[in-house]
Amino acid sequence: MSQNITIIKEDILREIKLSCKIPEVIEQIISRKVIISSAVEAGITIEPKELQHAADQIRLVNNLDSADDTWKWLEKHSLSLEDFENIVYSSLISGKLAAHLFSEQVEPYFFEHQLDYSAAVMYQVILDSEDLALELFYAIKEDEISFHDVAHKYIQDVELKRSGGYQGIVRRKDMKPEISAAVFAANPPQILKPIVNSQGYHLILVEEIIQPILDDKLRYKIITELFAEWLKKQIDQFEIELILD
Structure with a gap:
């Protein structure tokens, strides 16, 4: 016989704390805020077609082949449609910011560090x-x-x-x-x-x-690595005041 159990948001927060995942979650929160604010400052915008394409890619990665599959996935992760749109937007804006910041640096970086990619x-x-x-x-x-x-x-x-x-x-x-x-x-x-x-x-x-060849795959990898380094430096500048009560 199945039994019902109620889980409230305080239970989830407590589990995050007891699992020692607070630092990881904090880093993700700050990363998201830094990316959004930096994108706005750089004047980066997202077109509806880009959002739709990114949403389709996320569905593909998660094997969400139908609307019903998507709704079940959202329910499983306690996400609303608005939350899903935010996930898509964050993923897209992060990629566009990375390209904006580092696309022009890829070739000189590659030639300087070419041996590392052998x-x-x-x-x-x-x-x-x-x-x-x-x-x-x-x-x-x-x-x-x-x-x-x-x-x-x-x-x-x-x-x-x-x-x-x-x-x-x-x-x-x-x-x-x-x-x-x-x-x-x-x-x-x-x-x-x-x-x-x-x-x-x-x-x-x-x-x-x-021997390394600067193809699209390696170009993307270099941009991703440079962006991750840049983001970590941005995060390290913050002094965090954590209020959980």
């Missing part, structure tokens, strides 16, 4: 023993064993084991310095001599080095 397709096994790492390194070089077999034998994580230690496409800036130096000096496909750090002995197979 990437490598790589496989990795981390071992505890230097002797074992060296033994396996030479065995792979001599074709006595494949890297995939080493990964399958020595990796504990099931999914990583199945993929042969595949790390995906890893950007230079996301690697530890001692690893990136060796990876980007490689002549792929190449197995690297074990690299030691606090995690252990890294046995790495570099399959491919990918």
